[in-house]
Structure formats: structure tokens, C-alpha cells
Amino acid sequence: MLPHANLLKASEDLRRLVAIPSVSARGEKLVECAEAVRDLLAEAGFDTEIQQGDVGPFVIGEIGSGPLTVMIYNHYDVQPEDPVSLWHSPPFEMSERDGRWYGRGVADDKGEFISRLAGWRLFREHHPGPLPFRLIWLVDGEEEIGSPSLEAFLKRRLDGEAVDVCWWEYGEVDASGRPIILCGFKGVMAVELRARTAQADMHSSLGAVFDNPLWRLAAATASLRDGTGRILIDGFYDAVRQPAPSDNELASAPPYSLDSLMDATGAQRLLDGIDAANFYRAVNFEPCMNVNGFSGGYAGEGAKTVLPAEGAVKIDLRLVPDQDPQRIVALLRAHLDKHGFGDIELIVHDANVKPVRSAADHWFVQDAKAVLEECFGQPAIVQPSSPASGTAHPFVEQLGAEIVGLGLTHHGAMLHSPNENIIIDQFVRMIECSAAIFARLSERAYRMRQSSPAQPTHGETP
Amino acid sequence: MLPHANLLKASEDLRRLVAIPSVSARGEKLVECAEAVRDLLAEAGFDTEIQQGDVGPFVIGEIGSGPLTVMIYNHYDVQPEDPVSLWHSPPFEMSERDGRWYGRGVADDKGEFISRLAGWRLFREHHPGPLPFRLIWLVDGEEEIGSPSLEAFLKRRLDGEAVDVCWWEYGEVDASGRPIILCGFKGVMAVELRARTAQADMHSSLGAVFDNPLWRLAAATASLRDGTGRILIDGFYDAVRQPAPSDNELASAPPYSLDSLMDATGAQRLLDGIDAANFYRAVNFEPCMNVNGFSGGYAGEGAKTVLPAEGAVKIDLRLVPDQDPQRIVALLRAHLDKHGFGDIELIVHDANVKPVRSAADHWFVQDAKAVLEECFGQPAIVQPSSPASGTAHPFVEQLGAEIVGLGLTHHGAMLHSPNENIIIDQFVRMIECSAAIFARLSERAYRMRQSSPAQPTHGETP
Numbered sequence: 039m040l041p042h043a044n045l046l047k048a049s050e051d052l053r054r055l056v057a058i059p060s061v062s063a064r065g066e067k068l069v070e071c072a073e074a075v076r077d078l079l080a081e082a083g084f085d086t087e088i089q090q091g092d093v094g095p096f097v098i099g100e101i102g103s104g105p106l107t108v109m110i111y112n113h114y115d116v117q118p119e120d121p122v123s124l125w126h127s128p129p130f131e132m133s134e135r136d137g138r139w140y141g142r143g144v145a146d147d148k149g150e151f152i153s154r155l156a157g158w159r160l161f162r163e164h165h166p167g168p169l170p171f172r173l174i175w176l177v178d179g180e181e182e183i184g185s186p187s188l189e190a191f192l193k194r195r196l197d198g199e200a201v202d203v204c205w206w207e208y209g210e211v212d213a214s215g216r217p218i219i220l221c222g223f224k225g226v227m228a229v230e231l232r233a234r235t236a237q238a239d240m241h242s243s244l245g246a247v248f249d250n251p252l253w254r255l256a257a258a259t260a261s262l263r264d265g266t267g268r269i270l271i272d273g274f275y276d277a278v279r280q281p282a283p284s285d286n287e288l289a290s291a292p293p294y295s296l297d298s299l300m301d302a303t304g305a306q307r308l309l310d311g312i313d314a315a316n317f318y319r320a321v322n323f324e325p326c327m328n329v330n331g332f333s334g335g336y337a338g339e340g341a342k343t344v345l346p347a348e349g350a351v352k353i354d355l356r357l358v359p360d361q362d363p364q365r366i367v368a369l370l371r372a373h374l375d376k377h378g379f380g381d382i383e384l385i386v387h388d389a390n391v392k393p394v395r396s397a398a399d400h401w402f403v404q405d406a407k408a409v410l411e412e413c414f415g416q417p418a419i420v421q422p423s424s425p426a427s428g429t430a431h432p433f434v435e436q437l438g439a440e441i442v443g444l445g446l447t448h449h450g451a452m453l454h455s456p457n458e459n460i461i462i463d464q465f466v467r468m469i470e471c472s473a474a475i476f477a478r479l480s481e482r483a484y485r486m487r488q489s490s491p492a493q494p495t496h497g498e499t500p
Numbered sequence: 501m502l503p504h505a506n507l508l509k510a511s512e513d514l515r516r517l518v519a520i521p522s523v524s525a526r527g528e529k530l531v532e533c534a535e536a537v538r539d540l541l542a543e544a545g546f547d548t549e550i551q552q553g554d555v556g557p558f559v560i561g562e563i564g565s566g567p568l569t570v571m572i573y574n575h576y577d578v579q580p581e582d583p584v585s586l587w588h589s590p591p592f593e594m595s596e597r598d599g600r601w602y603g604r605g606v607a608d609d610k611g612e613f614i615s616r617l618a619g620w621r622l623f624r625e626h627h628p629g630p631l632p633f634r635l636i637w638l639v640d641g642e643e644e645i646g647s648p649s650l651e652a653f654l655k656r657r658l659d660g661e662a663v664d665v666c667w668w669e670y671g672e673v674d675a676s677g678r679p680i681i682l683c684g685f686k687g688v689m690a691v692e693l694r695a696r697t698a699q700a701d702m703h704s705s706l707g708a709v710f711d712n713p714l715w716r717l718a719a720a721t722a723s724l725r726d727g728t729g730r731i732l733i734d735g736f737y738d739a740v741r742q743p744a745p746s747d748n749e750l751a752s753a754p755p756y757s758l759d760s761l762m763d764a765t766g767a768q769r770l771l772d773g774i775d776a777a778n779f780y781r782a783v784n785f786e787p788c789m790n791v792n793g794f795s796g797g798y799a800g801e802g803a804k805t806v807l808p809a810e811g812a813v814k815i816d817l818r819l820v821p822d823q824d825p826q827r828i829v830a831l832l833r834a835h836l837d838k839h840g841f842g843d844i845e846l847i848v849h850d851a852n853v854k855p856v857r858s859a860a861d862h863w864f865v866q867d868a869k870a871v872l873e874e875c876f877g878q879p880a881i882v883q884p885s886s887p888a889s890g891t892a893h894p895f896v897e898q899l900g901a902e903i904v905g906l907g908l909t910h911h912g913a914m915l916h917s918p919n920e921n922i923i924i925d926q927f928v929r930m931i932e933c934s935a936a937i938f939a940r941l942s943e944r945a946y947r948m949r950q951s952s953p954a955q956p957t958h959g960e961t962p
Contacts, residue, residue: 224705228803237766242816243686243887245790246729246782247758247774248767252791256721256813263715265840267708296709304699304809305710307843312709320708328707329714330806335793336814341690341849343816344792347766351718352798354704354805378727381769387803425705 040160040466048156048469049139051078053132055114055148056141060094062115062183068094071114075151075177082158084175089195092187094179098195102169105486108479109174109204109439112151113181116143117454124456138459145451145460147207151177153446153465154205157472165476171483174201181207184388185429192432201437203402205475206430209445211464212294212419213302217410217471219403220443221285222395222423223430224325225357227366228387231255231374234348235381239335242343252334252349258379259351262370263327267309267320269355271373274325274366279359281323284399285422292318293419302449322423326356352387356427363389392431395423396440401482406444409474413467444471502622502928510618510931511594511601513540517576517610518594518603522556524577524645530556533576537613537639544620546637551657554649556641560657564631567948570941571636571666571901574613575643578605579916586918600921607913607922609669613639615908615927616667619934627938633945636663643669646850647891654894663899665864667937668892671907673926674756674881675764679872679933681865682905683747684857684885685892686787687819689828690849693717693836696810697843701797704805714796714811720841721813724832725789729771729782731817733835736787736828741821743785746861747884754780755881764911784885788818814849818889825851854893857885858902863944868906871936875929906933 060071072088072095080086084099094115119129119142127133132141143149174196180186210218233251240248263269281289296314299305312320320326334349336342357363367389374382396403398420410418424443433439446468452458522533534550534557542548546561556577581591581604589595594603605611636658642648672680695713702710725731743751758776761767774782782788796811798804819825829851836844858865860882872880886905895901908930914920 226805228805230803235767235769237768240765240767241888242790242792243818243889244765244767246786246788246818246887247761247770247779248765249769249771250791252794253721253725253789256718256791256794257727259715259718260722265719299709303702303706303710305697305702305706306699307697307711308709309711317709324708326708327715328704328805328807329712329718329797330704330804331797331799331808332714332718332794332811333799335791337793337795337812341692341814341816342792343688343690343790345790346793349794350799352803354803356705356708425708426703427705
């Protein structure tokens with residue numbers, strides 16, 4: 039049973055952070071929020087520092103040493119609060135209703151951060167003294183704008199260091215209250231195709247002679263995938279890493295049904311060939327292409343027979359290990375050229391988020407699973423990969439970390455939307471889980487020291 | 501030399517009509533303008549009547565009888581004046597600058613109407629007395645909104661009657677001052693394809709499982725034609741009438757170059773296979789498909805990785821004789837179903853304008869050519885078909901008329917746009933041309949009476 043004082047302190051910490059409108063898209067209150075986070079970490083016993091990023095500073099807290107190095111990654115910046123009129127309570131004021139807390143960042147990611155920090159305090163009450171492993175807590179201020187300086191920062195600050203596990207900034211609890219452990223994230227790239235076939239719009243009768251930019255964009259877009267969702271770009275699948283046997287096993291037993299996914303999302307049309315038996319494999323392992331937006335010409339009521347001069351299509355591609363977005367950009371350009379669309383301009387909005395996938399049978403995943411099942415009283419789900427993306431690859435590439443996501447984000451959390459919320463009961467459980475995870479990490483570190491006492495450990499000179 | 505009094509009267513008549521903002525899209529001042537037109541026709545000696553249409557009334561003037569029935573078709577309604585801020589003088593106030601008159605409707609179609617009416621008065625000064633042919637002057641009040649009641653009106657008012665020639669509401673003068681005679685117009689149909697694949701927008705990561713409405717629309721749109729502009733709908737070309745040898749001959753000698761067309765329009769990209777030698781055939785004889793607008797999803801700056809719930813594409817098809825837009829709608833629906841796009845909704849905005857093409861070697865065309873060459877002092881161009889469209893088929897289907905367009909619309913006339921204008925010198929020439937055409941029609945009617953005196957003529961009981 040969580041002590042009341044711990045929960046009270048956690049709720050006050052979260053209320054204080056939510057009240058700081060640290061909107062990175064507007065570069066707002068980032069230093070103020072970073073300092074609040076730094077103070078919280080210092081108060082919890084960490085050595086702290088603040089390091090400048092391109093937009094918002096990074097906060098680092100560090101404590102302990104031993105044979106194991108664990109990193110926690112969170113972020114203190116939030117999405118803009120628009121549209122404000124749809125909020126039922128002020129976005130930057132934490133409100134309690136029906137067993138939930140509402141407010142911008144209450145889930146993403148201030149609530150995740152504070153639940154772990156409260157867990158840390160709970161753990162330290164019972165385990166004071168030197169921490170037998172090294173814990174680096176990194177709190178980003180630029181996550182919501184794509185972490186533009188994270189990679190360079192890691193290179194600068196932690197060059198040559200090794201991290202065993204990176205506890206990712208969030209994790210999920212499903213609609214029936216089962217905690218989900220995410221062992222990977224897809225990469226993502228966002229591009230735009232633009233076509234211009236004239237200096238100005240023309241009378242559509244000239245379409246007998248001149249080409250149409252929207253038809254060209256439609257044909258180019260259609261050429262990129264087929265009805266099953268298969269990407270038709272030459273070489274697109276070359277770098278795809280086959281899922282490990284343990285991942286395949288996990289993916290063969292979907293923790294939820296396709297029907298429930300369709301009900302929850304309102305989706306009405308599956309890709310050709312997707313069914314109840316294989317959809318979860320696609321969620322975890324299949325790259326995909328999405329048209330995010332198509333624009334050009336007349337979009338008003340009724341008809342206007344115009345031959346537009348230009349148009350644009352926005353597309354994202356989700357990638358799986360070991361596809362490289364920069365490489366895919368080159369393949370996409372080659373595809374357009376090969377198919378007669380050399381005139382179509384390719385604008386790259388983002389090709390920086392690479393896919394990552396950790397081993398689902400890693401000891402940290404197994405420890406976390408046991409802890410979550412105990413605290414939530416439900417079977418935990420180990421998911422080989424989220425279908426979504428995060429800037430996790432620098433932790434893998436530079437620090438060799440396994441990425442594992444567990445946390446309190448539930449399916450109605452309204453991330454990035456009005457009325458973002460968390461379920462207080464799940465917040466409490468994640469405090470308990472976090473404390474238990476820190477305890478397990480300590481035990482593991484002790485055992486490692488005992489089993490190889492002569493071996494040097496990170497941060498110590500033998 | 502045109503008498504000064506005639507031109508003065510014509511300019512005052514036109515000034516008076518331009519001052520009436522007879523915008524059919526807004527149902528504005530239509531009765532007032534119809535009455536002004538009726539008064540002008542009555543003043544010029546016509547028996548007149550006003551007949552109700554769905555939106556604006558039709559004005560009919562009639563005079564004469566004989567072996568020949570000629571119809572003139574004009575319209576007194578105009579396009580909206582928006583955006584007003586781009587006009588250099590008030591849209592509903594005829595202004596003179598640099599040898600041009602400016603104002604909404606000064607070309608389309610009040611200027612065409614008034615130039616012919618002034619020509620009629622000039623002709624009647626020298627040819628008073630009974631007109632030896634029947635002349636029916638129809639002035640539409642709904643042309644700019646697609647003449648919704650024209651077909652029914654013709655059926656009601658002129659059922660069973662026959663018309664030899666219908667002098668179409670406009671004609672063109674090219675950039676070098678050469679008059680163009682239009683012998684046909686393409687049909688046009690405007691449709692919209694809509695796709696919905698979910699109840700609401702989703703996170704784009706779900707694109708691994710669910711289909712994307714914008715990709716579906718892109719694929720459907722791409723399937724409708726190829727890079728050469730060839731329409732890929734089964735049966736689309738079945739009803740296409742091969743051009744007559746005389747039409748082919750005309751089309752083989754373009755009156756302007758492809759380069760000049762590209763310069764004038766700002767077009768930068770030809771359909772595959774179109775070149776200087778064949779573009780003019782396409783202008784005259786090829787049906788074509790245009791994407792007028794494509795909308796759906798995110799169209800703002802940068803990237804937003806959303807999986808949109810819905811999208812729409814607006815498409816028009818220009819048709820050539822004897823394609824039937826209603827039939828093409830059915831073929832298009834079948835095409836979508838056959839290609840796996842049965843879920844895509846097909847909305848028909850307009851499938852009422854059928855293609856027409858008259859014989860380019862018709863006597864009226866030859867007479868008009870001779871008259872235009874004399875008045876303009878330049879070779880006249882006989883064009884088998886305009887690439888554009890007009891609701892001309894009821895005149896062909898119900899009255900058996902040959903459709904021929906000649907008039908004063910020049911290439912910088914800014915039809916439907918701010919600063920609509922005509923060149924006063926060309927207005928004067930069209931008055932003279934019109935007078936000469938009425939004279940030629942009279943002569944022909946006299947000759948017809950003389951060559952077959954016993955034969956009954958239209959409107960007379962033998």
C-alpha cells in the first residue's frame with residue numbers, strides 16, 4: 039500500500055509541472071520547467087546538471103555506480119494546448135474528475151516522469167545508502183518537436199559510454215487495464231511530393247494538351263504501394279530484419295482482437311489481406327506508407343473545371359529495423375525518377391527517426407513483466423514493437439542500450455489533444471511498479487558484483 | 501465606315517446593360533436585365549416575349565419569315581464580380597481605357613449581344629421592310645449557372661420546330677487579331693470521388709493495418725488515364741465520331757503554334773506524346789480528363805503523421821461527339837467497381853452538357869468566313885471545335901441546328917475574372933460583320949425563294 043505522503047507529494051509535484059506551459063513548439067517556459075525538473079531530481083538525491091539543447095535544455099540526474107548502467111528517458115516539454123475551447127478545464131491547471139487527473143502533460147510526459155520519481159523516493163525509503171548501479175536520468179525539453187539535438191547531445195555528453203537498459207519515456211495500459219511493455223518503436227519519415235505543371239491555373243479544356251499536376255501526384259502516390267499495403271519502391275525491404283523467434287511467438291498471440299481495434303479506432307477498411315490472424319504481426323513488424331494529406335486545385339462546394347498549376351501530397355513511412363530513413367529517401371527519389379516522375383519535387387520534412395527493436399526476452403523485460411503483473415494484478419503484455427515511433431535509435435547506436443517502454447499511458451489519455459488525462463489508480467500503481475523495478479535493479483547489481491567480484495564496473499577504476 | 505450614331509447608341513446600350521448586376525449565381529437583377537434586353541429587341545423591331553426560367557427569365561425576339569430559320573443565342577446574365585478588390589474600375593460601370601471597355605459582362609455576353617444588335621440596326625437601315633427569313637433571338641438568363649432550364653424551355657416553346665443555324669453566343673479573336681469561327685464545343689461532365697475509411701482521423705501508425713482514403717483516391721484517379729492522357733475507362737471511346745475529312749484538314753494546319761500556346765498559358769508540361777504536329781488535333785478532337793481538385797488530411801506547413809478518415813477528388817471530363825455524359829457516368833462507376841474501388845462514392849455534379857460539332861464546310865461558316873475576313877482584314881480561322889464547352893446540344897437535338905460561334909471575345913478578355921474587357925475596335929468590326937451577315941442571310945433567303953418558289957417555307961402555309 040502506497041504511503042499517503044508519497045502520493046500527496048507526487049500529486050503536488052505533478053500539479054507544479056503541469057502549471058508550467060513548457061510548449062517546445064513555441065519555445066515557451068522551457069528553462070523554467072527544466073529548472074523545476076532539476077530541483078526535483080536534486081531533492082531526490084541525484085547529482086544534476088542542465089545542458090543546453092537547440093531549443094530547450096536537457097536535464098540530467100545521475101546517481102550510483104556498479105556493474106549495471108540504467109538510463110531513464112523522459113521529457114518535460116509538452117504539445118501546444120490548442121484548441122483551448124475544447125478543454126473542459128484549463129489545460130495548464132491539473133484538475134481531478136472521476137478518478138482522473140486532467141491537464142496538458144499530465145500523461146505525456148510529466149505524469150510518467152513524476153510516477154517514476156515518486157517510485158524512486160519510495161524505493162529509497164527502504165533502500166538508503168549507496169546505489170549499487172549507475173542510474174542516469176535524462177529529461178529532454180525537445181521531444182515534442184522531434185528531439186532535434188538529442189543525438190548530438192548524447193554524443194557530446196556520453197561519448198564512449200555504455201548503457202545496459204534505457205527505460206523509455208512512456209508505456210501503455212490497455213483498455214482492460216493490462217500493462218503493456220513496448221520492446222521497440224518503428225522509425226518514421228515524413229516527406230512531401232510537389233508537382234507544378236504551369237505558372238498559373240488554366241481552363242480545364244487545355245487538359246487535352248497539357249498534363250495535370252494532381253493526376254501526376256495521384257499516379258506517383260498510387261505507384262508507391264499496392265492494395266495490401268506492400269511498398270513498391272525497389273529495395274525498400276532489403277534491410278528489413280526478420281523478427282526473432284521469441285518476437286514471432288509474441289506476435290502470434292494478439293493481446294486484443296482486430297474487432298476491438300476497429301471498434302476503438304472507428305476504422306472501417308482493412309488493407310487487402312489483413313485479417314484477425316495476421317493484423318498483429320503487421321502492427322509489430324510491417325513497415326507502411328500513409329498519405330497524410332493531399333491538396334491542390336478547387337476544394338469548395340460543387341464543381342469548378344480548372345486545370346490547377348500545382349499540388350502537393352504529404353506522406354509518411356513507418357519503418358522497421360534495420361531500415362534507414364535516409365536510405366529510403368534515396369530509394370524513393372529513384373522510384374519517382376524510374377516511373378517517369380522526375381519532375382516531382384521530393385521535400386523531406388523528417389528522415390531522422392530510425393526504427394529500434396530490443397530483445398523481448400531480455401532480463402529487464404522479464405523483470406518488468408513480473409513487477410507489472412504483481413502491481414496491476416493482471417497479465418502484462420510484452421509487445422515486440424509499438425506501431426508508433428520515437429527518437430530512440432541514438433540510445434541504441436551510441437550507448438548500446440536496450441529500449442523498453444513501460445508506463446501509465448492509457449487508451450483514452452488524449453495525448454496531444456484537449457482533455458489529456460491519466461487514471462489516478464494507474465498513476466499509483468506505476469509509483470509502486472517503479473519502486474519495485476529500482477529494487478530489482480539493485481538486487482541484480484548486487485548479484486552481479488557477487489558473481490564477478492574482481493571485474494571492473496562502470497564508473498569505477500579497478 | 502460605321503456611322504457614329506450607331507456606335508454611340510451601341511456603346512450607350514452596352515453601358516446600360518453592364519450597369520445592371522445581373523449575377524445569376526446570386527439570382528440578382530435578372531428580371532430587370534431581361535426587361536432591358538426585351539426593350540432593346542422591341543425597339544429594334546422584334547416581336548418580344550419574356551418566359552420564366554428556373555432562375556432567370558428567357559427573352560425571345562422574333563421577326564421575319566421565309567425559307568430559312570436562323571437563331572441567335574446570347575445571354576444577359578453574368579459571373580459574380582469577386583474579387584472586387586482586383587478590379588481597376590467598378591465592375592458594374594463601363595469604363596474606357598486604352599482603347600478598351602472594361603466591366604463585368606462587357607464581353608461575356610452583353611458585348612456580344614449588343615454588337616450583333618447594333619449590326620442588326622445597321623443592316624435594317626439599308627434593308628427595311630419584311631425580313632425574308634425567320635430570325636429568333638434567344639437571350640438566356642441562366643447561362644453562367646449552366647442553363648438549367650434551357651433544354652426544357654426549348655422543348656416547351658419551340659417543340660417540333662426546325663432551325664437551320666444557331667449563331668452561338670460568342671466567338672473569338674486571336675492574339676494577332678484573326679477572327680476564329682467555332683464549329684463545335686466539347687461536352688463536359690463534372691464528378692467527385694469520395695472515400696471514407698474510418699469514422700475519424702487516426703494515428704498514422706495504424707496504416708500498417710487499415711487502408712488510407714487518400715491512397716485509394718490516388719489509385720482510383722491514376723487508374724482513369726495514362727500519361728498520354730488516354731482515358732482507360734472501358735468503352736469510353738466507343739461512341740467517338742471520327743472527324744469529317746474537312747475537319748481533319750482544318751486540324752492539320754494549326755492557326756497558332758504549340759510554343760505560342762505554352763507562352764500564352766504558362767503551361768510547362770505536355771501530355772506524353774503531344775507535340776507541335778499533333779497538339780491542335782487534341783485541342784479539337786480529343787476527350788480528356790482533368791483533376792480539378794484533391795483534398796483530404798493535413799495541408800498545413802511541414803508534416804503531420806495522421807491517417808485521415810476521408811478525402812475527395814473533383815474531376816471533369818471533356819467529351820467529343822457523340823459521347824454521352826450520362827453514359828460515361830455509368831462507365832466510370834463500372835470502372836471503379838471493376839478496379840476494386842466499389843467503396844468510392846461517385847457524386848455527379850454535372851452530366852448535362854453534351855458535345856456538338858457542326859460541319860465546318862456548312863454555307864453559314866463559309867459566308868461568315870468571307871464576312872469576317874473582309875471586316876477584320878485578316879484571314880479567318882475555322883476551328884472544328886472549341887476545346888471548351890457550352891450547353892449547345894439542345895439546339896442540335898431538338899431543333900436540328902448547326903452551331904456556329906463568331907464574335908469579339910479576345911484572348912485577354914478576362915472572362916469570369918476581374919477587369920473583363922473588350923477591344924473597342926473589335927466591337928466596331930463585329931457590328932459591321934453582324935450587319936453583313938444579316939445581309940447575306942437575306943440574300944440567301946431571297947435566292948432560296950426564287951429557286952423554289954412553289955415550296956412552302958417555315959412559318960407560312962402554302
